[in-house]
Amino acid sequence: MDFSVVDLSDEDRAFQRELRGFLGAVVTDEVLARDRATGENFDESVHLALGDAGYLAADYRSEAEGGFSAVRRRIWELEIGRAHTPWFHWGTTAMVAHTVERFGSPELRDEVLPGVVSGRLRLCLGYTEPEGGSDVATCKTRAVRDGDDWIVNGAKMFTSNAHNAHYVFLIANTDPAAPKHKSLTMFLLPLDAPGVEIQPLRTVDGDRTNITYYSDVRIGDRYRVGDVNGGWTVLRGALDAEHGTVQRDDDGLQKIAVMTEHITLMAEAVDRIAALLGTPDAEGHRRVDDGAVAHRLGRGIARMEAAMSTPEMFGRVAIAQTMRDVSPDLMDLLGAAGALPTGTPGAADDGGAEYVFRLAGPTGIYGGTLEVFRNMIARHALGLAPPVTAAR
Known part of the structure; x- marks a missing residue:
């Protein structure tokens, strides 16, 4: 490197x-x-x-x-x-727009792309379902052909920024009898279509995401992206971009890994916490002069620097796991005041450590769980065979 x-x-x-x-x-x-x-x-x-x-x-x-x-x-x-x-909405919008540019009809491209680059049209993701977890191929949302239209019924979970978006990049099952990776079709569904309902959902880190419901939503075939039952081919490129597993340039200037913005927030909090620990109290004592405090702070900083320098899907795991492991230590080093949130009187670092602690959990879920990424590393980077399920 x-x-x-x-x-x-x-x-x-x-x-x-x-x-x-x-x-x-x-x-x-x-x-x-x-x-x-x-x-x-x-x-x-x-x-x-x-x-x-x-x-x-x-x-x-x-x-x-x-x-x-x-x-x-x-x-x-x-x-x-x-x-x-x-800012996170732009990355999703651009990723979907590039997919529409590649697989969408000329009419759909003309409808969407100019508004995307001007900022006036935003796009969100409709992958995860309430009972589907990280395996988007187990899709139960149905799209049924009706002449030149499609009728969509189902629900999607974690449809972040749907309330600020104009279209959702929706994965739907169009052939329940087919194998799961050959039964999927992608649509860019207008969110102002009759039958779409958006309900807010707050996560532990304070973010707003959404549950979206689709009840007899009728859309034209022009909103289909790619071939019927060819959705997995369309989706793979978008998933690779979201996971950070796309082929990297060789100029060395691109982002190291996805989720770097999240650990940057931790890095800023660590700088402030180190300054607090190094500030003398009324008697001239600095907490960082305690060997145990210095060791724990230094260990956290070393792990954070290593995670920030780890590329691709390896970095995705290192960043989230480091945030989960180090943020409790940061709160503990600050004492009880480190558990108070931003805006609370007496909060250490105005709640910076407490926020990073709450952010750490979802960081290991967004865009795919850590378990999914560890499996990807095991199979695709290390060449390990999938685990064998014991017969019952």
């Missing part, structure tokens, strides 16, 4: 200053406070401003198509994270 520093050109430094100034102007304290209160990880005013300024189009397109260069894309990703931009 190459840890060398990239020497930015004058033009790229100017781009960084411009972007940092832009984000400083639009990602205001009010935006951040509203995002903490709602847990939506999305702010429409910020999203539209980024679209109007051309940043979304530049991020969506490749360099050959007029988008960001590799260096500027990395600057973009870093500055977006450093500004704590309510």
Whole structure:
């Protein structure tokens, strides 16, 4: 792994200053406070401003198509994270839009893609079902052909940002008699269609996600993405992007792994906690001078740095597991005040450690559980055979 520093050109430094100034102007304290209160990880005013300024189009397109260069894309990703931009919705939207661009009909592409790069259309994922867990191929949501239309019935769990989106990238079962990977079809279903119901669901880290219900939702065949019963082929590329298992560029500038934004929040909290532990009390004593405190803090920092430097799906596991293991230690080092949430009088670090602790659990679930990723590593990276189920 190459840890060398990239020497930015004058033009790229100017781009960084411009972007940092832009984000400083639009990602205001009010935006951040509203995002903490709602847990939506999305702010429409910020999203539209980024679209109007051309940043979304530049991020969506490749360099050959007029988008960001590799260096500027990395600057973009870093500055977006450093500004704590309510942002996760864009990654989903762009991922689905690229899939529609590849597999969708010309009519659907014309309907959706211009609005995506302008920020005026947003897309979300409809994969997981209430009883389906991480195996999206066990889909029970049904789509039945009716002339030139499809009738959709079912429910999806964790449809994050559905209430801010215009379409859901929905996986449906179109042939229950077929093997599960050959019975699926993908649709880009308009969320304003009659029969769609969106119900909010709060997670332990304060985020808002949704349960979405589909009751006799009628959509035209133009909203089908890919072949009938060929949904697994369409879905695989999107899943690989979500899991971070797509083929990496060789320039070394891309994100190390998915979920790096989450452990960046831990890194910021660790910096503040280390400063608190190193501040003398009224008698001149510093908690970090206690050998046990220094050892636990140093061990957590070492694990965090290792996780932040671990690539691909290995990094996905290392990041989530490190957050789960280290965040309780951080709270314990701060004492009882470390368990108080943001905005509570007396909260250590204004609740930073407590928030990271709550964020750590879902981080190991979003985009697939840690168990799924460990199985992927075992089978695809280590070449191990699947476990044998004992006969009963």
